[in-house]
Every structure is written in structure tokens, then in C-alpha cells.
Amino acid sequence: MSTDLRDLYQEIILEHSRKPKNSGPLDNPTGEAQGNNPLCGDRITVYINLDGDRIADARFEARGCAISVASASMMTEIVKGMTVGEAETALQRFEGHLTAKETPELIEDDELAALMGVREFPTRIKCATLPWHTFRAALGGSGKNDVTTE
Ligand code: ZN
Numbered sequence: 001m002s003t004d005l006r007d008l009y010q011e012i013i014l015e016h017s018r019k020p021k022n023s024g025p026l027d028n029p030t031g032e033a034q035g036n037n038p039l040c041g042d043r044i045t046v047y048i049n050l051d052g053d054r055i056a057d058a059r060f061e062a063r064g065c066a067i068s069v070a071s072a073s074m075m076t077e078i079v080k081g082m083t084v085g086e087a088e089t090a091l092q093r094f095e096g097h098l099t100a101k102e103t104p105e106l107i108e109d110d111e112l113a114a115l116m117g118v119r120e121f122p123t124r125i126k127c128a129t130l131p132w133h134t135f136r137a138a139l140g141g142s143g144k145n146d147v148t149t150e
Contacts, residue, residue: 009114016070016111021077026059033145035134037126042068046076046134053083058135065127067118072131074111084139091132098125 026032026047035044042064049057058076062069079087094112098119118124126149137145 006117009117012111012114013066013070016073017066020060020062020069020073022059022073022080023061024059025061026057029138031138031141031145033134033137033140033147035130035137035147035149037064037068037130037149039123039149040065040068040127042127042130044068044072044131044134046072046131046138048135048138050084050139053085055079055082055084055087060131060134062131064130067115067124067127068130071115071128074115075131075135078112079135087139088136091136094132095129098128 025045026049028049029047030050032045032047035046036042042062044060044062044064047057047059048055058079060072060076062072078090082090097112097116115128118128130147130149133147133149137147
């Protein structure tokens with residue numbers, strides 16, 4: 001990865017963590033879940049509002065590192081307006097890129113690419129994926145959907 005690109009990615013992550021999009025609770029969510037990453041200390045609550053099969057709104061409250069907050073911020077922007085199936089595909093693609101042996105391609109115009117730097121730091125991968133796993137749990141409704149990374 002070039003230094004310029006690395007700097008750009010760093011900037012995107014910092015920008016999202018300083019001014020996260022969709023941060024704060026959601027009134028009457030159709031689903032919510034709490035995520036916990038004990039390795040880093042990240043804690044997140046994800047709220048969603050489903051309109052039929054479509055994700056009408058997604059918000060989160062997080063106390064965690066820059067990577068987990070930035071990932072949650074980007075995620076809520078991405079999944080809003082998607083169907084549950086589309087969001088599931090996006091989640092799988094994101095996870096696949098993070099754990100792929102080869103450097104992922106074709107996503108350099110995508111803000112999520114900024115998070116791919118964590119591939120070099122396996123413990124930080126959990127910071128990046130925590131919001132997504134928590135989101136997946138929130139799709140299950142408002143019951144006990146707590147997620148803890150292993
Ligand atoms: Zn973290």
C-alpha cells in the first residue's frame with residue numbers, strides 16, 4: 001500500500017471516529033443488540049428500524065476505539081436503505097475482504113477500504129467487525145441479542 005493511500009485511509013477513519021454518522025439512540029427500534037469486544041474494550045449498541053424487508057434506519061451508540069466507531073459509522077451509512085438480504089451480502093463481503101489471504105481489490109473507491117489496514121493487525125479485525133456482527137444480531141429483533149467477540 002502506498003504511503004499516500006495509507007494516509008488517506010487514516011484520515012477517513014479519524015474523520016468517521018471524530019464525527020460518527022448516525023450516532024445516538026433510535027426511538028422505538030424494531031431491533032437492537034449490544035456488542036462487546038473484551039480484547040479492546042469496545043462496546044456498542046446497534047439500533048435498527050425495519051420497514052418490511054428494508055432497513056429504514058440504523059443508528060448506534062459506541063464506546064470504543066477509533067476503528068470500531070469508524071466501522072459502525074460507515075456501516076450504518078451503507079446498510080440504510082438496503083434490504084436485509086443486501087445487508088447480509090455486504091456484511092459477508094466486508095468480512096471476506098478482512099480475512100482474505102490476498103489483498104482485496106476493486107474497493108479502493110469505497111470508504112470501507114480504509115478499514116482494510118487492520119488486516120495487518122489480527123486483533124484489530126475484531127474492532128472492525130464488531131459493529132457488523134452486532135448489526136446482524138439486531139436484525140433478529142429486540143430480545144437478548146448480545147454479541148461478544150471471541
Ligand atoms: Zn477496538
